[in-house]
Amino acid sequence: MLTSLYVEGDTFLHRQRPGAKLALILVLGLALYLTERMAVQAVAMAITGAIYFSLPMTFREALYRLKPVLFTIAVLGLINIWLLSPQEAAVSTLRLLAVVFLAAAVTATTRIADFMETITWALQPAERLGIVRAADVSLALGLVLRFLPDIFAHYEGLKQAHAARGIAFRPVRAIGPLIILALKDADAIADAIDARGIRGR
Amino acid sequence: MDIRFSDCSVKFKTHVALHPFSLTLSERRIGIIGLNGSGKTTFAKLIDGLVKPTSGTVTVNGLDTVKDAKAVLTVAGFIFQNPAQQLIMPQVMEDIVFGLKAHGLKPAEAEARALAALARFGIEALGPRRVHELSGGELQLAAIASVSATGPDILIFDEPVNQLDLRNRRRVVDAIHALSENAIVISHDLPLIEDFDRVLVFHEGRIVFDGLPAAAIAYYREIAGC
Numbered sequence: 001m002l003t004s005l006y007v008e009g010d011t012f013l014h015r016q017r018p019g020a021k022l023a024l025i026l027v028l029g030l031a032l033y034l035t036e037r038m039a040v041q042a043v044a045m046a047i048t049g050a051i052y053f054s055l056p057m058t059f060r061e062a063l064y065r066l067k068p069v070l071f072t073i074a075v076l077g078l079i080n081i082w083l084l085s086p087q088e089a090a091v092s093t094l095r096l097l098a099v100v101f102l103a104a105a106v107t108a109t110t111r112i113a114d115f116m117e118t119i120t121w122a123l124q125p126a127e128r129l130g131i132v133r134a135a136d137v138s139l140a141l142g143l144v145l146r147f148l149p150d151i152f153a154h155y156e157g158l159k160q161a162h163a164a165r166g167i168a169f170r171p172v173r174a175i176g177p178l179i180i181l182a183l184k185d186a187d188a189i190a191d192a193i194d195a196r197g198i199r200g201r
Numbered sequence: 202m203d204i205r206f207s208d209c210s211v212k213f214k215t216h217v218a219l220h221p222f223s224l225t226l227s228e229r230r231i232g233i234i235g236l237n238g239s240g241k242t243t244f245a246k247l248i249d250g251l252v253k254p255t256s257g258t259v260t261v262n263g264l265d266t267v268k269d270a271k272a273v274l275t276v277a278g279f280i281f282q283n284p285a286q287q288l289i290m291p292q293v294m295e296d297i298v299f300g301l302k303a304h305g306l307k308p309a310e311a312e313a314r315a316l317a318a319l320a321r322f323g324i325e326a327l328g329p330r331r332v333h334e335l336s337g338g339e340l341q342l343a344a345i346a347s348v349s350a351t352g353p354d355i356l357i358f359d360e361p362v363n364q365l366d367l368r369n370r371r372r373v374v375d376a377i378h379a380l381s382e383n384a385i386v387i388s389h390d391l392p393l394i395e396d397f398d399r400v401l402v403f404h405e406g407r408i409v410f411d412g413l414p415a416a417a418i419a420y421y422r423e424i425a426g427c
């Protein structure tokens with residue numbers, strides 16, 4: 001079972017500052033969107049993929065974490081083949097994979113608390129202009145990362161509930177119950193945040 | 202502890218969750234019992250300001266739960282039925298530190314206070330553990346440590362030993378009994394509250410009994426028909 005998006009370890013990526021890692025995602029994303037060369041996209045994907053799959057977790061877990069996003073990228077790829085040329089579809093798919101692998105690697109090597117501190121710091125100028133409350137934005141991001149494994153747990157629970165009743169499980173059937181469970185969780189978590197006096201300070 | 206309800210009621214759309222009542226609570230250990238849906242949790246959430254009264258007022262140590270909502274949260278802490286949902290950070294220590302920093306403590310001070318909170322409940326080993334890996338009893342103790350670390354005068358528990366095995370139940374019960382803070386405990390586990398100072402029995406949105414535990418439990422059994 002996926003219990004946390006953070007993976008304990010002491011890799012090169014673990015030791016880098018969260019701000020630098022987030023900046024790297026931004027730079028790579030922008031750079032890849034400036035070129036249409038398939039070779040560049042393929043090399044970028046190979047490098048980020050190698051970084052992600054070399055992190056201290058099993059290949060199976062690494063793949064499991066990305067299952068929903070890889071599924072989405074595959075669907076997008078198929079749509080692109082239909083709408084564009086196979087060459088363009090391949091470039092776009094490789095580009096997405098490169099960015100996703102890097103983002104997943106950064107997520108797996110950065111503690112949520114560090115993420116939140118960095119986001120809060122980065123948003124200080126926007127807070128001074130009265131655009132956002134930096135602490136609220138970082139809390140929202142932190143909550144997504146913290147409770148994402150709970151959504152996976154609910155999904156697994158639904159699968160098992162289907163199996164226990166001898167009903168064939170189809171992922172699309174889980175969407176409704178998952179949304180309801182997530183909303184119920186969100187209610188309880190919001191209450192807890194209010195009770196702990198965390199928000200709006 | 203000084204909690205006062207004055208002509209207080211709670212209504213959710215057309216459903217009356219709590220009929221008008223007035224009450225003062227000052228005892229160190231107060232139990233709340235009643236059937237499911239009788240208004241116990243709504244009552245407890247009124248104290249923390251998580252539910253606002255539809256009519257009347259609630260004050261906690263002189264603070265109004267509507268006008269002084271933020272200040273009330275520093276006086277009264279709430280431990281939820283599912284503590285996993287109130288531990289926001291992935292690791293126990295991180296969570297306690299996060300809560301303390303949100304209350305304005307500097308990182309070093311927050312860490313020292315968090316370590317002291319873990320030590321207070323004898324759960325230092327849980328500090329680096331991931332919330333998802335903890336058992337039900339460990340989760341409860343971590344939540345108690347996390348909430349009490351901020352120094353509230355009152356701790357409110359919503360069914361703290363629900364679904365715990367005997368060993369974990371014992372650990373949580375011992376922790377509650379040893380608290381120096383005032384405690385208000387909603388429980389279906391009647392032995393937990395049998396040596397409390399005062400017990401309220403809720404039924405269909407009303408406080409139908411208010412007195413000593415033995416008589417309250419007998420009254421509750423009568424309502425439940427067992």
